[in-house]
Amino acid sequence: MSAEQLYPVPQDFACNALIDDEQYQQMYQASIDDPEGFWAGQATRLSWMRPFRKVKRTSFDDHNVDINWFVDGHLNVSANCLDRHLAERGDQVAIIWEADEPGESRSITYRELHRDVCRFADVLKRQGVAQGDVVTIYMPMIPEAAVAMLACTRIGAVHSVVFAGFSPEALAGRILDCKSNLVITADEGRRGGRSIPLKVNVDEALTNPEIKSVERVIVVRRTGADIRWHEHRDRDYTVLMEQADDFCPPDPMDSEAPLFILYTSGSTGKPKGIMHTTAGYLLYAALTHQYVFDYQPGEVYWCTADIGWVTGHSYTLYGPLANGATTVMFEGIPNYPDVTRLAQIIDKHKVSILYTAPTAIRSMMALGKAAVEGADGSSLRLLGSVGEPINPEAWHWYYETVGQSRCPIVDTWWQTETGGILITPLPGATALKPGSATRPFFGVQPALVDNLGNVLEGATEGNLVLLDSWPGQSRSIWGDHERFVETYFKTFKGTYFTGDGARRDEDGYYWITGRVDDVLNVSGHRMGTAEVESALVAHRHVAEAAVVGVPHDLKGQGIYVYVTLIEGVEPSEQLRQELRQWVRREIGPIATPDCIQWAPGLPKTRSGKIMRRILRKIAVGEYEGLGDISTLAEPGVVEDLINEHRAMM
Numbered sequence: 001m002s003a004e005q006l007y008p009v010p011q012d013f014a015c016n017a018l019i020d021d022e023q024y025q026q027m028y029q030a031s032i033d034d035p036e037g038f039w040a041g042q043a044t045r046l047s048w049m050r051p052f053r054k055v056k057r058t059s060f061d062d063h064n065v066d067i068n069w070f071v072d073g074h075l076n077v078s079a080n081c082l083d084r085h086l087a088e089r090g091d092q093v094a095i096i097w098e099a100d101e102p103g104e105s106r107s108i109t110y111r112e113l114h115r116d117v118c119r120f121a122d123v124l125k126r127q128g129v130a131q132g133d134v135v136t137i138y139m140p141m142i143p144e145a146a147v148a149m150l151a152c153t154r155i156g157a158v159h160s161v162v163f164a165g166f167s168p169e170a171l172a173g174r175i176l177d178c179k180s181n182l183v184i185t186a187d188e189g190r191r192g193g194r195s196i197p198l199k200v201n202v203d204e205a206l207t208n209p210e211i212k213s214v215e216r217v218i219v220v221r222r223t224g225a226d227i228r229w230h231e232h233r234d235r236d237y238t239v240l241m242e243q244a245d246d247f248c249p250p251d252p253m254d255s256e257a258p259l260f261i262l263y264t265s266g267s268t269g270k271p272k273g274i275m276h277t278t279a280g281y282l283l284y285a286a287l288t289h290q291y292v293f294d295y296q297p298g299e300v301y302w303c304t305a306d307i308g309w310v311t312g313h314s315y316t317l318y319g320p321l322a323n324g325a326t327t328v329m330f331e332g333i334p335n336y337p338d339v340t341r342l343a344q345i346i347d348k349h350k351v352s353i354l355y356t357a358p359t360a361i362r363s364m365m366a367l368g369k370a371a372v373e374g375a376d377g378s379s380l381r382l383l384g385s386v387g388e389p390i391n392p393e394a395w396h397w398y399y400e401t402v403g404q405s406r407c408p409i410v411d412t413w414w415q416t417e418t419g420g421i422l423i424t425p426l427p428g429a430t431a432l433k434p435g436s437a438t439r440p441f442f443g444v445q446p447a448l449v450d451n452l453g454n455v456l457e458g459a460t461e462g463n464l465v466l467l468d469s470w471p472g473q474s475r476s477i478w479g480d481h482e483r484f485v486e487t488y489f490k491t492f493k494g495t496y497f498t499g500d501g502a503r504r505d506e507d508g509y510y511w512i513t514g515r516v517d518d519v520l521n522v523s524g525h526r527m528g529t530a531e532v533e534s535a536l537v538a539h540r541h542v543a544e545a546a547v548v549g550v551p552h553d554l555k556g557q558g559i560y561v562y563v564t565l566i567e568g569v570e571p572s573e574q575l576r577q578e579l580r581q582w583v584r585r586e587i588g589p590i591a592t593p594d595c596i597q598w599a600p601g602l603p604k605t606r607s608g609k610i611m612r613r614i615l616r617k618i619a620v621g622e623y624e625g626l627g628d629i630s631t632l633a634e635p636g637v638v639e640d641l642i643n644e645h646r647a648m649m
């Protein structure tokens with residue numbers, strides 16, 4: 001290990017940390033040697049309404065994938081996040097809400113949050129929502145979103161949060177898939193000084209004639225904008241809350257009762273509804289939140305993720321609240337009104353722990369030290385990173401400029417499917433290497449396999465798999481268990497396949513190298529190439545499209561598109577713009593192509609499979625070493641594409 005790459009745990013951090021290296025080693029070993037004993041011990045951090053009978057009954061056998069934790073136990077998520085804290089910390093702030101516009105914020109105590117959640121749970125019941133019903137939440141980052149999610153858990157309804165940046169089209173697809181009967185939204189969202197027409201989007205989504213399930217839309221007034229009102233269907237949040245009871249008892253839910261669905265992109269087909277269940281998810285989110293962020297009572301903790309993503313579920317909401325923490329919920333974006341916004345919020349609320357994404361870090365880094373100009377930053381103790389590999393340059397900038405060379409950085413690797421963080425440093429235990437997610441969390445058994453599934457030993461590189469289950473793992477894809485098995489358990493039999501590649505160094509540290517499948521990671525958002533392609537071919541002028549990721553300074557990956565137009569349509573700059581807008585409308589702004597190249601033909605094998613390997617190289621101007629192209633159906637298209645690419649650059 002070369003010394004200059006290594007950042008040992010700072011002395012003063014180590015003294016007060018929850019877990020030091022020796023404890024990490026010990027606990028990790030115990031969690032692998034005796035998972036049942038380890039997790040039974042950890043389960044005491046939750047309040048149970050009925051004890052579980054068995055800790056773990058899990059199978060990764062691809063003929064019978066079946067994952068159960070804390071079998072036959074009963075508990076309630078909202079009771080664990082709220083009720084049990086009331087005696088000790090009812091008046092402590094649970095959520096600090098910071099609005100898009102600086103100067104506007106709200107603090108909500110555990111007692112207040114408990115009351116609002118009770119009331120809204122009562123509202124949901126009165127609206128006919130029952131256990132097991134799916135409620136779609138399409139909301140901005142406002143406290144009412146947290147209230148809505150927790151209220152669902154209180155009565156055993158399953159929430160499906162759809163990121164408020166998604167288009168009506170994308171929203172409709174998700175509602176259709178999970179057959180929600182109720183949608184919760186706001187009149188408008190506010191983000192970066194602009195309004196997002198959420199209610200208009202919901203109205204438009206619900207014009208989809210295939211959607212027959214939705215009976216109610218509950219609307220929170222965020223901006224007071226004029227909106228269309230459908231008397232038979234729409235209800236005002238404030239009016240309903242005024243009529244509701246102050247107390248609603250938490251329903252005892254089975255450990256394995258579905259808790260939420262979160263749609264995410266895969267390499268094929270439409271987004272899949274990743275399903276998480278009650279006990280294992282909550283326990284895992286709470287445990288990782290405490291140890292990975294070394295959370296100590298009273299501290300202000302801030303995860304910048306939107307609740308529309310899994311990071312917002314586990315680490316803005318459930319993990320922190322289960323631990324009785326004070327969590328910051330920020331409506332806006334890091335560079336509004338200007339690039340100092342994050343630093344200002346940190347000072348304003350005395351944030352100790354900041355958890356954000358490399359894309360935000362890079363966008364601040366682009367302006368040098370301007371992001372921290374005039375800021376104090378002395379409240380910070382720990383930094384975190386998530387969502388994509390953090391390049392060493394961004395790591396160093398984050399460490400020195402935001403963390404003042406004082407705060408450790410936890411680079412946390414995980415996925416929507418994993419429910420919580422799997423590979424990460426523990427800040428009091430792990431010496432850091434910039435760019436490495438370092439070591440597995442308790443109970444997590446990563447392995448690297450070659451393309452045939454052979455487990456590789458020692459310092460090496462391969463496909464990242466997990467050998468055994470952990471409590472936070474997704475249990476299924478909503479309504480399609482077969483697809484779940486197919487996607488995660490068939491590639492390398494007997495293991496969970498992550499879709500990521502990784503390298504393990506001589507110290508056993510993991511370095512995530514990125515996706516090995518056709519999934520892009522644009523600004524930390526997962527996107528299937530297939531999704532963007534199917535949006536494009538839905539345009540009347542497009543015959544065929546192929547999408548590849550290309551390196552992008554700020555976004556990590558950019559979206560590069562090859563488009564074949566139908567016979568007789570002439571390529572033009574105007575059409576290019578139209579297609580960009582089209583994809584925005586079909587999926588959402590995050591899917592906007594960065595570059596569109598006209599392709600008279602695409603390189604395909606004789607069996608018709610598009611050779612993305614070739615397209616990826618051409619997109620970055622690597623015209624040499626394209627490999628054997630003689631097996632292509634029409635080898636000539638490659639030269640045409642190269643010429644077109646040259647002409648564009």
Ligand code: WTA
Binds near residue numbers: 525
């Ligand atoms: C990538 C986000 C490198 C990875 C929590 C994974 C990362 C995908 C890291 C999941 C990290 C996430 N280093 N890559 N620290 N964290 N990824 O489902 O490719 O939105 O498979 O979950 O993001 O994205 P998802």
